Amino acid sequence: MDAQPILIRNVRPVGFRPGAAPDAATDILVGADGRIAQVGASLIPPPAARQVDGAGGFVSPGWTDLHAHVWHGGTDISIRPQLAGLQRGVTTIVDAGSAGEATFHGFREYIIEPAQERILAFLNIGSIGLVACNRVSELIDIRSIDIDRTLAVVEANRDLIVGIKCRASHVILGSWGITPVKVAVKVAKILKLPMMIHVGEPPPTYDEILELLRPGDVITHCFNGKAGGSIIEDEDLWDLVVKCADRGIRLDVGHGGASFSFKVAEVAIERGLLPFSISTDLHDHSLNGPVWDMATTMSKLLSVGMPFEAVVTASTTAPMSAVGLATDDLLAVGKKAELTVFDLVDSDLKVRDSQGALGTLTRMFEPRHAVMGSTLVRASRHMPKEGEAKVCTCGAHG
Known part of the structure; x- marks a missing residue:
């Protein structure tokens, strides 16, 4: 199957300028060649474009x-x-x-x-x-x-x-x-x-x-x-x-x-x-x-x-x-797309650290999609199956 354009709608860019607050919501069009084609409000999708509704969430560098x-x-x-x-x-x-x-x-x-x-x-x-x-x-x-x-x-x-x-x-x-x-x-x-x-x-x-x-x-x-x-x-x-x-x-x-x-x-x-x-x-x-x-x-x-x-x-x-990867102007037209679309949601998830201490996560990063060039993948957190959770106590595995 030939590569198709990807239109990501209504997302707030964050992380493209280190330390800066998220920008206003925008659309991002990735061409069939896997490169950023347009960034702006209310972009018109080209024919056969796959569309992602960011619903006001965030998009960051991958x-x-x-x-x-x-x-x-x-x-x-x-x-x-x-x-x-x-x-x-x-x-x-x-x-x-x-x-x-x-x-x-x-x-x-x-x-x-x-x-x-x-x-x-x-x-x-x-x-x-x-x-x-x-x-x-x-x-x-x-x-x-x-x-x-x-x-x-x-x-x-x-x-x-x-x-x-x-x-x-x-x-x-x-x-x-x-x-x-x-x-x-x-x-x-x-x-x-x-x-x-x-x-x-x-x-x-x-x-x-x-x-x-x-x-x-x-x-x-x-x-x-x-x-x-x-x-x-x-x-x-x-x-x-x-x-x-x-x-x-x-x-x-x-x-x-x-x-x-x-x-x-x-x-x-x-x-x-x-x-x-x-x-x-x-x-x-x-x-x-x-x-x-x-x-x-x-x-x-x-x-x-x-x-x-x-x-x-x-x-x-x-x-x-x-690791020597370029970090400048990652949303510039012509740059290869490498993006993560995610939400920050309320939570009351209880998790443990490596020593077994319990903590509560009241705000959670929730990945929704990952874009790598012209590849679009639906993303989510790894959800444990019953009985899977474990804590390594031997100290030998990092």
Whole structure:
């Protein structure tokens, strides 16, 4: 079937100008070529156009999840991209280290290239990636890293690989300590790419890791509530985190099964420390609780005091900028369409964080449609089936 134009009616653009309040309601016409054709009031639909009634809701740049795991079949923890992607309002998924140099070719051929979503990747510094996740660590000892092959794989796949990932907690590294982080940072420097560092159960400590990072690098699980890894239990660490954020180190939520605390996020935001980006760390152990999807994660940040416009920016243009995607004039005529149509609705949904603490979401992000070029997909939140909800308490799965 030939591609058809898409007319989105009566939506309020938000997130196209970071921090700005939503604009007045408008129509957006996407041509059959997948590019923005017109923006304005009361547009006339061309013949055969598919029409979406936004009903006065919102349209933003496509939601971008900076941390998920979608190397389905190549790791024992990854989910299929469609469970985290367009059907959930997410147009770009950044896989955070599921593949290492030894497995990236399969990830590219079997997952990334067939997907409707844009999928990019941080390449795991460990050669095997998350093949057997925490049952077989990707960073047992120095034999787990092949610098030459890692450099070669990145150079051959620079269209998709946007950085290097290292999981830095003792359940991954054992007695190896900070050394893998130092090696990963060195490789990222050689490649002139950012790092994404998973922080969790020390050692190494959060402080040690921050001291190695550069502007543009990403700390994921920034609001984890783990003993020894929480930014609100140590004023020296708090001061260091604020200083690092001010100089351009990017704090990413990375909710996951074990790495987001309502209390830590609420205290941090109340004290003026907002995350740079909001991400899910969706995987097989977090999909059916406590994460569920991107919209629920965004709603959790809204519930602990993050302003609506800041939540949208942290879920769209901020993570896009972290992986080198253009963020300027995204509604300009001629730009490829990458949009999420959503509502903000009243709610009384009770959800849990990664430590099992209960919170109530009084306002919910509800995705309605995702547009990726000429592809239009009806979107919704992931609704659990009876008996699905679970909370990971082992601390080993992010």
